[in-house]
Amino acid sequence: MEFVTHLLAVYGSLLNFIGIQSLLALSLYITLSAGQLSLGNAAFAGIGGYVSGVLSLHYGLSYILALIAGSASAGVVALVIGLPVLRLRGVFLAMATLAFGEVVRIAAVNLTITGGAQGLVGIPNRTKGWMIYLVLAVVCYVVARLRGSRVGWSFATIREDETAAATLGIHTTYYKTLAFVMGAVIAGLAGGMYAHLTFIISPGEFGFSAAVQLLIYNIVGGTRTWPGPILGTVLLIILPEVLRGIGVAAGALRMAVNGLVLLLVILFLPNGLASLFQGGSRQTPKVAPLPREEA
Amino acid sequence: MLLEVKHVTMRFGGVRALDGISLGVEVGTVHGLIGPNGAGKTTLINILSGVAAPSSGEVRFLDQMIQGLPPHRIAALGMARTFQNIRLFPTMTCLENVIAGQHLVAERPLLPRFLCLPVAARKEKEYRDQAMECLERVGIADQASFLARNLSYGDRRRLEIARALASSPRMLLLDEPVAGMRQRGLRQIGDLVRSLAEEGMTVLLIEHNMGFVMDLCSRITVLSFGRTITTGTPAEVGEHPEVIEAYLGGQENHA
Numbered sequence: 001m002e003f004v005t006h007l008l009a010v011y012g013s014l015l016n017f018i019g020i021q022s023l024l025a026l027s028l029y030i031t032l033s034a035g036q037l038s039l040g041n042a043a044f045a046g047i048g049g050y051v052s053g054v055l056s057l058h059y060g061l062s063y064i065l066a067l068i069a070g071s072a073s074a075g076v077v078a079l080v081i082g083l084p085v086l087r088l089r090g091v092f093l094a095m096a097t098l099a100f101g102e103v104v105r106i107a108a109v110n111l112t113i114t115g116g117a118q119g120l121v122g123i124p125n126r127t128k129g130w131m132i133y134l135v136l137a138v139v140c141y142v143v144a145r146l147r148g149s150r151v152g153w154s155f156a157t158i159r160e161d162e163t164a165a166a167t168l169g170i171h172t173t174y175y176k177t178l179a180f181v182m183g184a185v186i187a188g189l190a191g192g193m194y195a196h197l198t199f200i201i202s203p204g205e206f207g208f209s210a211a212v213q214l215l216i217y218n219i220v221g222g223t224r225t226w227p228g229p230i231l232g233t234v235l236l237i238i239l240p241e242v243l244r245g246i247g248v249a250a251g252a253l254r255m256a257v258n259g260l261v262l263l264l265v266i267l268f269l270p271n272g273l274a275s276l277f278q279g280g281s282r283q284t285p286k287v288a289p290l291p292r293e294e295a
Numbered sequence: 296m297l298l299e300v301k302h303v304t305m306r307f308g309g310v311r312a313l314d315g316i317s318l319g320v321e322v323g324t325v326h327g328l329i330g331p332n333g334a335g336k337t338t339l340i341n342i343l344s345g346v347a348a349p350s351s352g353e354v355r356f357l358d359q360m361i362q363g364l365p366p367h368r369i370a371a372l373g374m375a376r377t378f379q380n381i382r383l384f385p386t387m388t389c390l391e392n393v394i395a396g397q398h399l400v401a402e403r404p405l406l407p408r409f410l411c412l413p414v415a416a417r418k419e420k421e422y423r424d425q426a427m428e429c430l431e432r433v434g435i436a437d438q439a440s441f442l443a444r445n446l447s448y449g450d451r452r453r454l455e456i457a458r459a460l461a462s463s464p465r466m467l468l469l470d471e472p473v474a475g476m477r478q479r480g481l482r483q484i485g486d487l488v489r490s491l492a493e494e495g496m497t498v499l500l501i502e503h504n505m506g507f508v509m510d511l512c513s514r515i516t517v518l519s520f521g522r523t524i525t526t527g528t529p530a531e532v533g534e535h536p537e538v539i540e541a542y543l544g545g546q547e548n549h550a
Contacts, residue, residue, distance in 0.1 A: 142409070148419070150403040157395040159382035167344050169370035169399040169462060 012129060016197055018237050019132035023190035025217040025229035026139055027183040031224050033152075034179035036086070037161030039211045040097030041187040043104035044074040046206030048188025049195035050114050053123040056196070058113070063126040067192040074188025075181050082180040087173050089162060093180070101211055108203035119202030120195070127197040135193065139186055143226045155179055218259060220265045222272020231273045236261065296355075297322045297466060297497050298343070303352030303362070305338050305521075312338045313349070314521040316415060320466075320514075324490055325488055325498045325528075327512035328506075331541055334518040336501045337379055340468050343499070344376045345369040356466070365406055371399060373465030377455040379501070385444035389435060389454050392443050393426040396461030429457040449476045456487070466497040485511055509533065517541065 008015070013133045024045055031038045052070030055061040061069070085096045108114045146152040148245060154175040157165040166172050213236075223230025239261065240254045269275055298320040305313040309430045313335045320326045328336050341347040343354060344391040345366035351488045352361040361369050384392050394401075407415035430436040433453040438446065443454060452472055459467055473484050481504065488511055489497055507545055508515060517524040517532055519541040525532060 145408045146405070148403070149405050149408050150398065150401065151405060152402065153395055154398060156387070157384060157398070161382050161386060163346060163366075164378070164382040164384070165395075167346065167376055168366050168396050168458070171365075171367045202358055222386035239350075 008129075014237070014241065016127075016129050016132055018234055019129070019136050020190050020197070021214075021217070021237060022230045022233045023132070023136055023139060023193075024187055024214050025221070026136075026143060026226065027186035027190065027231045028214045028218055028231055029183075029223060029226065029229040030143060030146075030155075030186065031179050031183035032218060033159060034155035034176055035093070035162070036176055036180055037210070037215075038180060038183060039092040039094055039215070040078075040081070040100045041183055041214055042206045042208075042210035043097070043101040043192065044078060044184040044187035045191030046104050046108060046201075046203070047074045047077055048191030049201045049206070050108060050120060050191075051188075052192035053120045053195040053201060054113055056126075057120065057123050063124075063196060066196075067189060070192035070195075071185050071188040074191070075185040078181045078184030079177065082177040083173075086176040086180060098208070098211075101206075101208055105203045105207045108206070114169075114203070117203065119200050120287075121200045123195050123199055123201065125196060125199055129192045132197075135189065140226060140230070147226075151175065151178065160229045194259045216262055218272075220261055220273060222269075222274035224271055225274050226277070227277070228272045228274035235273065296320065297357065298499070299353075300339070300343075301353040301355070303339070303342060303349045303354060304388070305335070305342065305347070306350045310390070311521050313342075315352070316518070316521070317524050318516045318523060318526055320497060320499055322497055323492055323495050324513045325492050325511050326499060327508040327515035327519065328499060328501045329503070329508055329515060329532075330524075333434065333520070335521045336518055337470055339512045340376060340470050340499070340501065343369075343468055344374060370464075371460070374467035374468065375459035375462055375464035375466070377452070377459055377470055379470040379474070381455055383443040383451055383454055386442060388440050388442055389430060389446070389457075390423070390426055390439040392454055392458050393429050393461045394422065395492035396429075396458035397422055397426065399462040426461060429460045430454075432487060433457045447502040449480045452476065453484070456484075460491075464496070466499065467491065469498060469500045469502075471501055471503065473502060473504060481507055 024041060028038060028041045031041070048070035051073045052066035055069055056063060056066040081096060081100055085092050109117045154165070154170050157168065157170055158172050158175055162172055191206070217232040217236060218229045219232070220236060221230065222228030236258055239257055243253065243257065265272060296319040300316055303313055303316045304311060304532070316335070316339060318448050328339065330336055335349060338347065342349045345364050345368065348363040352362065354509065356372055356374060359372065361372065373517040375430070389393065389483055402418070409490070427436060427439060430439055433456050435450050435453050435457070438450065443451065446454060452474070456469070456472060473481050476484065485507060488500065492498055500508065500512060512529060514526060515529055515532045517535070517538050524537045524541060525535050527535070
């Protein structure tokens with residue numbers, strides 16, 4: 001028991017950070033599971049963080065209501081962006097969300113209510129570690145059960161081949177938008193919890209590199225099953241700490257280590273770290289059957 | 296008439312891929328669509344399934360105008376298709392491909408799944424059994440757990456048919472279903488199409504294998520360079536002078 005208390009005292013903030021980042025990685029995972037590449041999930045976290053932070057700091061709204069408002073705002077913004085863009089196919093969502101992320105960052109820097117470049121300071125500290133992991137558990141459960149539902153099958157089908165999906169009766173624009181908005185809602189929630197954890201949030205935390213980081217978590221962990229993004233997040237956050245423990249300066253090497261891990265995974269585990277735990281059931285291609293005799 | 300195509304024209308820039316095509320398909324028949332390469336057969340199937348919108352003209356399915364509707368709306372009316380350049384879901388297994396095809400008939404709602412209600416598992420088993428039946432019908436049930444990308448060419452075509460059948464469509468558009476198959480495959484797909492028609496399904500069949508088409512179809516429409524040459528019974532079509540010309544080339548006229 002003493003050991004656990006000690007562990008939490010030393011690594012509590014790290015565990016909280018892992019929880020929040022896992023939520024964000026999962027938010028992107030949902031969008032990716034429908035074959036859509038979003039670079040806006042960090043910005044959605046920013047919207048969730050700023051909206052909920054401003055509401056509880058300046059307007060005295062309760063924690064839960066502020067979180068809901070932040071999360072819902074991110075969802076509404078995603079709907080507004082997604083509806084026109086997701087009628088198109090291909091890279092347009094990535095391009096639009098890339099631009100959108102910058103818009104959010106620049107807006108946060110220039111608005112007065114967000115505290116400008118200094119950031120929003122003095123957000124009440126309401127988020128506890130167990131809340132993060134409770135939310136993470138619920139989101140994991142929802143994502144896991146989504147697979148195999150009508151929605152989950154539609155996402156998977158669109159990811160594989162959008163034209164074929166449409167001819168099977170799947171309303172592709174609807175499901176693509178759904179995946180994008182669901183991701184934004186979860187990112188907004190994670191952003192709100194983060195804001196109420198750290199006392200201060202600043203625009204730089206939700207910029208381009210944060211968005212790419214989420215993508216790296218997903219690629220390293222694997223985007224075929226829900227534990228993948230969490231695995232990637234845990235590894236890439238813990239690795240620098242471990243390196244620091246054995247005497248390698250983590251700060252300078254962090255991106256280099258990330259890059260190296262990413263490279264190794266892409267080369268040797270194209271389906272991510274999660275494929276190591278799959279027992280080869282789905283990830284490794286099955287041996288092709290012998291050609292059937294058709295004489 | 297289940298399906299009526301009236302004066303459909305499709306332009307790609309200056310090229311008229313289809314130039315005023317008209318044809319009608321009766322309920323429960325196997326209707327052939329033949330013509331030399333580039334005649335516009337696949338373009339027509341794309342229009343019928345909503346993958347492409349015609350430049351002008353009218354398509355009626357079940358007495359509803361469907362030209363220009365998005366593919367999912369047309370599919371919901373009971374139109375299913377296969378693709379000439381096979382479009383399976385490569386990293387899904389055969390069974391999963393068919394399950395993906397059940398979108399229009401299987402509910403799979405979220406709430407019972409979240410609550411792990413037994414009704415969800417029971418329905419799921421029913422759906423899976425239905426999917427297996429589709430695989431059995433096309434003769435690849437023994438490969439249900441193989442990834443689609445690992446199937447042989449002929450079996451991929453079978454899987455596409457199984458996936459199309461998963462939604463119990465009224466009408467099936469088959470784009471070269473036996474291309475690359477040998478005698479036994481031809482026979483099996485022929486028997487399958489015949490039995491589907493006996494159950495009341497309407498089939499529009501594109502195929503280059505003349506014996507296969509003549510044997511299976513009650514009516515055949517011949518296209519050439521985007522125009523309808525003729526529609527008739529296999530015997531009528533086989534003797535039509537313009538059809539013979541389109542396929543074998545006309546007599547050369549030296550001045």
